[in-house]
Amino acid sequence: xxxxxxxxxxxxxxxxxxxxxxxxxxxxxxxxxxxxxxxxxxxxxxxxxxxxxxxxxxxxxxxxxxxxxxxxxxxxxxxxxxxxxxxxxxxxxxxxxxxxxxxxxxxxxxxxxxxxxxxxxxxxxxxxxxxxxxxxxxxxxxxxxxxxxxxxxxxxxxxxxxxxxxxxxxxxxxxxxxxxxxxxxxxxxxxxxxxxxxxxxxxxxxxxxxxxxxxxxxxxxxxxxxxxxxxxxxxxxxxxxxxxxxxxxxxxxxxxxxxxxxxxxxxxxxxxxxxxxxxxxxxxxxxxxxxxxxxxxxxxxxxxxxxxxxxxxxxxxxxxxxxxxxxxxxxxxxxxxxxxxxxxxxxxxxxx
Amino acid sequence: xxxxxxxxxxxxxxxxxxxxxxxxxxxxxxxxxxxxxxxxxxxxxxxxxxxxxxxxxxxxxxxxxxxxxxxxxxxxxxxxxxxxxxxxxxxxxxxxxxxxxxxxxxxxxxxxxxxxxxxxxxxxxxxxxxxxxxxxxxxxxxxxxxxxxxxxxxxxxxxxxxxxxxxxxxxxxxxxxxxxxxxxxxxxxxxxxxxxxxxxxxxxxxxxxxxxxxxxxxxxxxxxxxxxxxxxxxxxxxxxxxxxxxxxxxxxxxxxxxxxxx
Ligand SMILES: Nc1ncnc2c1ncn2[C@@H]1O[C@H](COP(=O)(O)OP(=O)(O)O)[C@@H](O)[C@H]1O
Ligand SMILES: [Mg+2]
Numbered sequence: 001x002x003x004x005x006x007x008x009x010x011x012x013x014x015x016x017x018x019x020x021x022x023x024x025x026x027x028x029x030x031x032x033x034x035x036x037x038x039x040x041x042x043x044x045x046x047x048x049x050x051x052x053x054x055x056x057x058x059x060x061x062x063x064x065x066x067x068x069x070x071x072x073x074x075x076x077x078x079x080x081x082x083x084x085x086x087x088x089x090x091x092x093x094x095x096x097x098x099x100x101x102x103x104x105x106x107x108x109x110x111x112x113x114x115x116x117x118x119x120x121x122x123x124x125x126x127x128x129x130x131x132x133x134x135x136x137x138x139x140x141x142x143x144x145x146x147x148x149x150x151x152x153x154x155x156x157x158x159x160x161x162x163x164x165x166x167x168x169x170x171x172x173x174x175x176x177x178x179x180x181x182x183x184x185x186x187x188x189x190x191x192x193x194x195x196x197x198x199x200x201x202x203x204x205x206x207x208x209x210x211x212x213x214x215x216x217x218x219x220x221x222x223x224x225x226x227x228x229x230x231x232x233x234x235x236x237x238x239x240x241x242x243x244x245x246x247x248x249x250x251x252x253x254x255x256x257x258x259x260x261x262x263x264x265x266x267x268x269x270x271x272x273x274x275x276x277x278x279x280x281x282x283x284x285x286x287x288x289x290x291x292x293x294x295x296x297x298x299x300x301x302x303x304x305x306x307x308x309x310x311x312x313x314x315x316x317x318x319x320x321x322x323x324x325x326x327x328x329x330x331x332x333x334x335x336x337x338x339x340x341x342x343x344x345x346x347x348x349x350x351x352x
Numbered sequence: 353x354x355x356x357x358x359x360x361x362x363x364x365x366x367x368x369x370x371x372x373x374x375x376x377x378x379x380x381x382x383x384x385x386x387x388x389x390x391x392x393x394x395x396x397x398x399x400x401x402x403x404x405x406x407x408x409x410x411x412x413x414x415x416x417x418x419x420x421x422x423x424x425x426x427x428x429x430x431x432x433x434x435x436x437x438x439x440x441x442x443x444x445x446x447x448x449x450x451x452x453x454x455x456x457x458x459x460x461x462x463x464x465x466x467x468x469x470x471x472x473x474x475x476x477x478x479x480x481x482x483x484x485x486x487x488x489x490x491x492x493x494x495x496x497x498x499x500x501x502x503x504x505x506x507x508x509x510x511x512x513x514x515x516x517x518x519x520x521x522x523x524x525x526x527x528x529x530x531x532x533x534x535x536x537x538x539x540x541x542x543x544x545x546x547x548x549x550x551x552x553x554x555x556x557x558x559x560x561x562x563x564x565x566x567x568x569x570x571x572x573x574x575x576x577x578x579x580x581x582x583x584x585x586x587x588x589x590x591x592x593x594x595x596x597x598x599x600x601x602x603x604x605x606x607x608x609x610x611x612x613x614x
Contacts, residue, residue: 072520073520073522073524075520079520081516083510085510085513089535099521102527147520150521
């Protein structure tokens with residue numbers, strides 16, 4: 001059994017079912033992100049793990065022990081909040097030492113541990129400051145140190161970077177991951193930012209309307225999205241309307257252009273489906289290995305610097321593709337007839 | 353422009369005179385005990401009076417107990433109402449305002465009826481009982497001020513997150529209230545406490561009807577039996593109230609960690 005085991009978890013607020021049959025096993029030392037749009041139930045699941053919210057049904061086990069009915073202050077769980085939630089009346093040192101004091105640690109041990117944590121978050125000189133004397137990024141580091149000081153079994157972070165500006169967000173997420181690795185602490189990180197989730201996590205749980213749509217490594221989530229929602233939410237994506245010409249032979253029709261995928265497809269002949277493809281899998285012109293070739297004309301050109309995003313009109317629909325900027329080759333102009341090629345393996349067929 | 357300014361100043365001055373003139377008159381009168389000049393003779397007599405010392409000390413004691421009781425009742429109540437039962441806030445607020453609507457004499461008559469010597473709980477029959485009743489009554493009188501200031505203080509901090517942070521660090525309710533919530537609303541609690549102090553020090557109706565020798569009845573007794581000393585006493589009482597108000601300001605200004613009020 002996994003270290004943190006979430007088993008058929010359900011939560012309703014009144015008539016509203018906010019979390020539906022949520023199952024997840026997290027290994028010891030693993031870093032798992034919950035990714036999903038606002039209101040999909042990420043925080044609610046996290047709060048049930050923390051013990052702030054009672055599940056309607058289901059069970060949560062940590063290290064083999066059922067904690068479902070256990071109050072939050074007995075669970076040995078570290079929590080970091082979006083709004084930092086540092087105690088305003090306590091100094092940085094006192095904040096970090098709070099949990100140790102509650103646990104009845106001795107003065108000397110507490111001092112040593114607090115110094116250790118200050119070192120870990122890289123703020124050894126700021127121990128005597130009050131929270132209001134720190135920047136947002138520093139406050140969130142202190143909050144992290146405070147949560148970790150008591151050596152919790154699990155660390156929970158609820159959108160800890162959302163209140164910070166872009167630059168600090170990136171540096172702090174690297175730092176959080178470094179600390180997490182260093183301590184080997186089992187971690188759940190909630191975010192609505194796909195870049196954060198993909199760049200930090202061992203595994204990502206993509207949530208949608210209270211359901212875990214897909215659980216997988218960032219690579220799997222990005223390249224093999226299980227549902228239309230995951231495909232659309234994570235990364236940019238071309239979604240083209242198509243219909244199944246022959247499910248068994250793997251032929252679909254893109255408008256009146258037939259496309260052969262050379263694999264058996266789910267669904268019945270005649271079904272409407274969506275054809276999904278990432279911009280970076282599409283190439284301008286014929287390329288070896290890319291056995292599906294479509295012709296059309298250039299509809300839009302967006303120069304983004306190192307990358308040029310081009311939209312090609314194919315069978316009445318737009319396909320976005322990315323090419324790298326090459327100083328000796330200017331991008332094609334709008335209206336030019338072109339061919340685009342893509343490998344049949346990179347074409348995902350999703351229910352419409 | 354100039355005219356408007358002038359009228360504003362005039363209003364302020366008139367208002368000031370309205371409030372200050374009686375005080376100035378009283379102060380002036382209190383200094384005239386000895387013929388042929390100003391002196392602090394009345395104050396000396398008042399302050400040296402053992403009755404004054406006893407009743408005043410007693411009232412201070414009552415005030416401090418009332419404040420402690422008020423904090424014990426109000427802080428947890430206001431906290432849990434905000435945290436768990438926000439829907440109840442208007443109702444609780446209404447209840448705490450009742451002492452402003454119901455005259456103290458009605459409250460104390462109610463007490464006497466319920467807790468008299470022939471009742472199940474004969475509090476008025478013993479010294480201890482009377483004092484307990486008095487402190488409970490005063491805590492009731494101070495509710496409107498105490499509750500409002502504590503509730504306002506709670507609004508300035510994110511009690512839900514702070515509570516959860518403390519809980520996840522292993523803290524129970526008592527510690528959360530004492531170590532996390534109370535210090536962060538301390539300034540508000542103090543301002544409620546000073547108002548309570550001012551109320552209890554001068555309170556007459558409860559004290560007279562429950563027949564205790566506190567400062568209020570002493571002032572009234574003085575007023576009926578002496579000429580200059582009551583004025584001196586009134587000035588002293590005013591000074592105490594003002595010092596309380598000043599202390600509220602001071603603590604608000606110089607609290608160490610507050611970000612909100614700076
Ligand atoms: N205490 C609550 N009472 C009623 N509804 C709630 C409560 N907490 C959350 N919800 C609802 O549950 C849904 C999921 O909320 P939440 O878990 O906070 O989403 P997320 O963190 O993914 O943005 C939302 O529709 C929200 O309105
Ligand atoms: Mg949330």
